[in-house]
Amino acid sequence: MNQLWEAVLWCLDPTNWTGPSGIAARSLEHLGYTLLAVAIAAAIAVPIGWWVGHTGKGRGAAVALSGAARALPTLGVLTLTGLLLGIGLAAPMTAFVILAIPSILAAAYAGFEAVDRRVIDAARAQGYTGTQVLWQIEVPLGLPVLVGGLRSAALQVVATATLAAYVGAGGLGRYLFLGLKTQDYAMMLGSSLLVVALALVLDGAFALAGRAAVPRGVTVARRGVNA
Amino acid sequence: MNWVLDNLPLIADRTWAHLATSLPAILAALLISLPLGWLAHRYRALNGPVLTGAGLMYAIPSLPLFIVLPVLIGTGVRDVVNVVVALTLYGVALLVRSVADGLDGVPPEARSAAVALGYPPLRRFLTVDLPLAGPVILSGLRVVAVSTVSLCTVGAVLGIPSLGLLFTDGFQRGILAEILTGIVLTVVLALALDRLLVALGRLAMPWTRAEVGA
Amino acid sequence: MKNPTRRSALALAAVAALALTGCGSSDPLGGGDTASGSPSATGGTGGAGGGDALVIGSQQYYSNEIIAELYAQALEAEGYTVEREYQIGQREVYLPEVESGAIDVMPEYGGNLLQYYDAEATATSPEDIQAALAEVLPQGLRPLEPAEATDQDSYNVTREFAEKHSLTTLADLQNVDEQLKVAANSEFETRPYGPAGLKEAYGVDVTVVPVEDSGGPLTVKALVDGDVQLADIYSADPSIAAEDLVTLEDPENLILPQNVTPIVSDAVDEQAAAVIEEVNAKLTPEELIGLNRQSVEKEASSEDIAQAWLSGQGLS
Numbered sequence: 033m034n035q036l037w038e039a040v041l042w043c044l045d046p047t048n049w050t051g052p053s054g055i056a057a058r059s060l061e062h063l064g065y066t067l068l069a070v071a072i073a074a075a076i077a078v079p080i081g082w083w084v085g086h087t088g089k090g091r092g093a094a095v096a097l098s099g100a101a102r103a104l105p106t107l108g109v110l111t112l113t114g115l116l117l118g119i120g121l122a123a124p125m126t127a128f129v130i131l132a133i134p135s136i137l138a139a140a141y142a143g144f145e146a147v148d149r150r151v152i153d154a155a156r157a158q159g160y161t162g163t164q165v166l167w168q169i170e171v172p173l174g175l176p177v178l179v180g181g182l183r184s185a186a187l188q189v190v191a192t193a194t195l196a197a198y199v200g201a202g203g204l205g206r207y208l209f210l211g212l213k214t215q216d217y218a219m220m221l222g223s224s225l226l227v228v229a230l231a232l233v234l235d236g237a238f239a240l241a242g243r244a245a246v247p248r249g250v251t252v253a254r255r256g257v258n259a
Numbered sequence: 260m261n262w263v264l265d266n267l268p269l270i271a272d273r274t275w276a277h278l279a280t281s282l283p284a285i286l287a288a289l290l291i292s293l294p295l296g297w298l299a300h301r302y303r304a305l306n307g308p309v310l311t312g313a314g315l316m317y318a319i320p321s322l323p324l325f326i327v328l329p330v331l332i333g334t335g336v337r338d339v340v341n342v343v344v345a346l347t348l349y350g351v352a353l354l355v356r357s358v359a360d361g362l363d364g365v366p367p368e369a370r371s372a373a374v375a376l377g378y379p380p381l382r383r384f385l386t387v388d389l390p391l392a393g394p395v396i397l398s399g400l401r402v403v404a405v406s407t408v409s410l411c412t413v414g415a416v417l418g419i420p421s422l423g424l425l426f427t428d429g430f431q432r433g434i435l436a437e438i439l440t441g442i443v444l445t446v447v448l449a450l451a452l453d454r455l456l457v458a459l460g461r462l463a464m465p466w467t468r469a470e471v472g473a
Numbered sequence: 474m475k476n477p478t479r480r481s482a483l484a485l486a487a488v489a490a491l492a493l494t495g496c497g498s499s500d501p502l503g504g505g506d507t508a509s510g511s512p513s514a515t516g517g518t519g520g521a522g523g524g525d526a527l528v529i530g531s532q533q534y535y536s537n538e539i540i541a542e543l544y545a546q547a548l549e550a551e552g553y554t555v556e557r558e559y560q561i562g563q564r565e566v567y568l569p570e571v572e573s574g575a576i577d578v579m580p581e582y583g584g585n586l587l588q589y590y591d592a593e594a595t596a597t598s599p600e601d602i603q604a605a606l607a608e609v610l611p612q613g614l615r616p617l618e619p620a621e622a623t624d625q626d627s628y629n630v631t632r633e634f635a636e637k638h639s640l641t642t643l644a645d646l647q648n649v650d651e652q653l654k655v656a657a658n659s660e661f662e663t664r665p666y667g668p669a670g671l672k673e674a675y676g677v678d679v680t681v682v683p684v685e686d687s688g689g690p691l692t693v694k695a696l697v698d699g700d701v702q703l704a705d706i707y708s709a710d711p712s713i714a715a716e717d718l719v720t721l722e723d724p725e726n727l728i729l730p731q732n733v734t735p736i737v738s739d740a741v742d743e744q745a746a747a748v749i750e751e752v753n754a755k756l757t758p759e760e761l762i763g764l765n766r767q768s769v770e771k772e773a774s775s776e777d778i779a780q781a782w783l784s785g786q787g788l789s
Contacts, residue, residue, distance in 0.1 A: 035330060103405045103449035105412040107423055108442040111430040115438070119656065119684055119695040187318045194320045197659070198416075199691060200684040200700075206659065208323060209685055213660035215565045217326075224323035231318030262772050269774065337566055418533045418562030428560065432535050432769050433690030 039221030053206070055226065062203040062230060066190045069125060070182060073132035078178070081140020085174065086166050094141060098134035106131055106192050110199060119200030124193070131192055132185035139181020143174025175245040183238035190231045194223075204230070262436040274444060276420035281411045284343045285404050285452075288350025295351065296358020296396075297384070309355060316352035321345065321413045342414045342421075349410060350403045357399020361392030394467050397460045401453050408449040412441070422448075527740060530567055530576040531559040534687055535775070536624060536709060536765045540580040540733060540756070542779040543764075547752045550789045553745060559775075564589050572611050577738045578749065583619055584729025586736070588665070599623075599730045610736065617735040617746055620756035624709040625731035626666060626688075628655070628721045634702060635719040642722040646677040649702070656695040657705030659683035666728045674725040679703060693718075707731075709758065711766035733761070755786050 042048060049055045084094045106127050113123035147170055155165050197205030204223045211220025263270065299309040328334075328341045365388050373387040389396075415423025422441045429437030461467065527548060531541035538559045545555045558576060561567040568589065570576050583602040587594045590609040596602045599619060606616045628643060635641070638649045646653065661667045662681045671677050684692045688706035693716055696704040706713055706720075708731075713720060733756060735749050760782075767778045783789035 099405060099453060100446060100450065102402070103409050103446040103453075105409045105423065105426070105442060105445045107412050107415065108426045108438055108445065111426045112435065112438045112442065114686075114691050115430065115433060115435060115694075118698050119682065119691060119700050187314070191318050191320045194322060197683060198685045200656065200682050200695065205320075206683060208320070209683065210659040210662060212322075212326065212565075213563060213658065214663050220323060221327060224320055224327070227320050228315070228318055231315065235314065235318070265772075265777075266774055337561060337570065416562075418560050418566055420560070424533075424560050427533060428535060430686050430691070431689040432772070434769075434772050436772070 035217050035221060038218040039225055042218040042222035043225055055204075055207075058202060058204050058206060059226060059230060062190070062193055062205075062227070063234075065121070065124070065128065065193045065196055065201070065203055066186055066230075066234070069128035069189045069193070070132050070136075070186050072125070073129045073185060074136050074182060076129070077133045077137040078140050081137045081178075082144065082166070082171070082174075085141035085144025086162075086170060091141065094137060098137045101130055102134045104130055106195060107198075110195055114199035121196075121201050123199050124196035124201050127195070128189045128193060132189050135185040135188065136178075136181045139178045139184070140174070142181075143177030144170045146177055147173045172247045175247070176242055179238060179242040179245045183235065183242065186234050186238060187231055190234055191227060194227060262434055263440055266437075270425075270440060270444070273420065273422045273424055273441075274448070277408070277411055277422045277445075277448065280339055280342050280414070280419075280421055281346060281408045281448075284346035284350055284411075285400075285407050287343070287347040288354050288403055288407070289400060291347065291351050292354035292358050293389075296355045297362060299355060299359040300362035306359065310359065313352040313355045316348055321349070321410055322416060324348070325414055325417055325419070337417065337419055339419070342411065342419050346407050346411060350407055353403050353406065354396075354399050357396050357402075358392070361395030361399075362388055364395060365391045390464060393460070393464045397456065397464075401456050404452045404456055405449040408452060409445060412445060526554040526556040527577045527745065528556045528558055528575065529578040530561055530571065531557075531580060532564075532567065533560045533562050535768050536707070536761070537580050539764050539768060539775045539778050540761075541578070542775040543752050543756075543783060544578055544580065544735065544749050546776075546779050546783055547748050547788055548745060550783070551745075551748050553748075571614065571736060571738070574613065574738055574740070577740045579736045581616075581734050581736045582624060582731035583616075583734045584625065584731045586734065588729070597726050597729060599732050602730065602732075603734070606734065613739050614736055617737055618750045618753055619732035619734040620753040620761075621732070622709065622756040622758045622761035623730050623732045624707045624761065626657075626661070626664070626705050626728050627708045627713075628671075628723075629696065629704050629706050629713060629718040630702060630721065631696060632717045632719055635721075640719065640721060642724055643671065643675045643677065643727070644724070646671075646675065646679075646703075646721070651702070653677065653679040653703055654682050654701040655679045655703035655705060656682045656684045656692045656701040658685055658687055661705050670727050674727045709761045709765055711762055711769055714762070715770070752783075752788060755788070 043055070051057070080094065084090050109127040109130055110124055113126045117123045117126070151173070152165055152169060155169050160168070193203050194205030194208050196203045197209050204227050207219050207223035207226075211217060211223065295309060295313075299306045324345045325341060328345055329338065332341070332344065334340050369387055369391060370383070373383045378387065411421045412423030412426060415421055415425075415427045418424075422445050425437050425441030425444075429435070429441065529541050529545045529548075531538040541557070541559060545557055548555050558570075561570070561576075564586070567576065567579065571579050583599060583606060587596060587602050587606050587609065591605070594602075594605055594609075596605045603616060603619055610616060630640060638645065640646065640649075655661070655668075657667075659681070662683070664670070668679050668681060671679055682695065682701050684695060686692055688704065688710055690712070692704050692706060693710075693712045695701045696718070697716055704718075706718070708720065712718070733753065735753065737746060737749070741749075764778055764782060767773045767781075768775065780789070
């Protein structure tokens with residue numbers, strides 16, 4: 033417990049916060065990596081997931097793919113891409129994007145599947161085209177589930193982004209490794225607390241976004257989809 | 260390929276250590292999640308705290324957890340128990356929600372019918388609620404199995420034996436084949452476990468056989 | 474191979490199947506213990522009950538594992554029973570185990586080990602370090618005679634960069650007018666020979682780019698790619714020669730010598746210590762680089778490397 037207290041003190045020490053390698057800068061870096069990874073993963077996974085959900089095609093492949101991606105060990109991908117791509121952001125970003133894809137992909141098609149078929153049938157009966165069904169019904173109604181998937185992905189990446197420091201990038205992982213290797217447990221624990229705090233902030237932001245994503249007039253079960 | 264053929268005993272040792280760490284964690288996660296998930300399902304007041312707490316647990320970076328746990332539970336850093344406990348925590352974090360969701364999804368009619376037939380609560384839970392929630396719990400368990408096998412590798416940074424040691428060693432020596440072997444074996448182990456769970460699920464829940472595995 | 478593990482390893486599939494179906498019977502504690510070792514960790518010790526076996530550890534560093542394997546095989550050749558516990562993280566992970574007596578033999582590096590126990594240590598020569606080590610090591614541990622081989626931090630630049638700025642010593646870095654970045658493990662930041670020491674001894678400012686592969690391929694790649702101007706690479710790393718890097722001289726003795734120094738427990742008697750010291754006596758810097766080259770370039774296992782070297786040296 034004493035170590036935990038020292039870790040809190042480390043977090044609160046204002047001299048640790050400033051400068052290019054201060055907590056403020058490292059936290060921003062960490063947040064930046066997380067958001068960038070989730071954005072890239074979403075750019076890849078959302079269109080595929082929507083296509084799968086809309087057409088019902090390739091669902092088996094999408095499930096298998098995201099299952100395999102989930103099984104990929106991040107440390108392995110990171111060391112491999114590190115050796116191939118060198119230091120910097122490219123290697124960890126590749127690993128984080130792979131980490132984020134399964135949750136987002138699953139949420140994208142699961143969101144469509146959760147739409148009541150009767151709603152779509154009704155729309156078609158009114159003469160909606162496939163594109164209109166997609167953009168005016170499936171996308172808005174599937175959005176809350178998708179935001180839930182983005183939330184899971186962001187939480188996973190924010191916790192894993194500490195590994196970026198393993199291959200020469202920044203983020204809060206810098207403190208973690210430095211603390212680990214110099215027996216500075218206050219620093220190591222403190223940086224972990226900061227990661228958890230960052231996760232809390234992200235989680236709260238996504239919770240708000242999730243609420244905002246529910247179209248007006250729609251009541252959905254508050255139960256989020258845990259992709 | 261040469262690296263693989265020259266190091267079969269090493270690979271076997273690492274694979275074995277990997278299984279010995281991840282399998283107990285998956286099993287423990289299931290055993291702990293069932294009562295916790297039931298609590299979250301049964302008592303609305305607990306629902307929020309349990310599920311939010313579980314979600315946040317998943318946000319704790321694994322590496323520091325591997326180091327902090329020994330301090331909290333009084334074991335050595337390299338003790339396999341630490342990793343098992345840490346992996347169990349992550350597993351519970353994912354699985355509690357599946358259990359609660361699964362139980363939430365049990366049709367009230369089925370439950371009422373069991374009550375009407377005079378089933379005592381425990382028997383009702385075991386013979387009605389649990390089987391009906393089974394498919395949802397199973398899909399959660401599959402996610403836990405796959406991510407536990409994958410997460411297990413992180414302990415290698417501290418020298419805790421698993422396939423992850425092939426990453427750290429291959430990284431230092433610049434042997435791509437070694438890292439690739441570790442990745443492939445981790446994925447194969449995870450997917451094999453996943454298939455096994457599907458097969459077990461079909462055995463235990465024959466009525467789900469007609470459905471396509473999700 | 475003398476031990477039966479190789480053959481039993483072929484039964485991997487059976488073992489895996491067993492684990493998948495009957496994981497209830499596998500004890501997580503026992504499983505991890507036996508599985509943590511090296512190629513031959515599990516085979517030889519089953520009958521001995523662990524009572525008389527000497528436990529040899531190694532850092533999570535391939536070169537250290539090779540040295541440990543040298544000691545292990547040399548001891549086995551003399552009839553000792555040996556248990557291998559390789560790839561154990563960094564000092565903060567394995568030293569407590571060495572102190573508790575769980576590990577009997579650990580290949581170490583004089584300078585850094587001394588600094589772990591005494592951050593204020595002033596010894597700079599191998600002899601002084603050895604003497605100081607004997608003082609600071611906890612009760613029940615003693616350092617054996619160090620090898621001539623050293624595996625110490627060194628500041629390296631590319632040949633091109635060295636010629637462009639006519640660099641031979643660390644002091645010459647003062648003449649470089651661009652910002653200097655050095656790729657190194659993160660702990661380098663706080664080491665006495667890190668940025669602060671460099672500033673004090675040579676008046677040179679550098680910033681650290683942490684790469685956690687202990688001066689391995691990624692660190693070298695960062696240097697060769699021009700992402701950094703300097704790289705902290707261990708002096709026994711074969712890539713220094715392979716990539717034609719220039720190691721900057723250190724006339725102020727900023728960097729501590731890191732002679733290979735085995736740390737042993739009381740379980741290691743004089744006879745066993747003599748076996749280890751005999752290996753150490755033949756371990757020159759060139760030999761150590763050669764051993765490492767086998768590992769990195771030929772991708773050979775520590776077991777095979779050690780076997781070939783020991784028989785080549787007439788020690789097995």
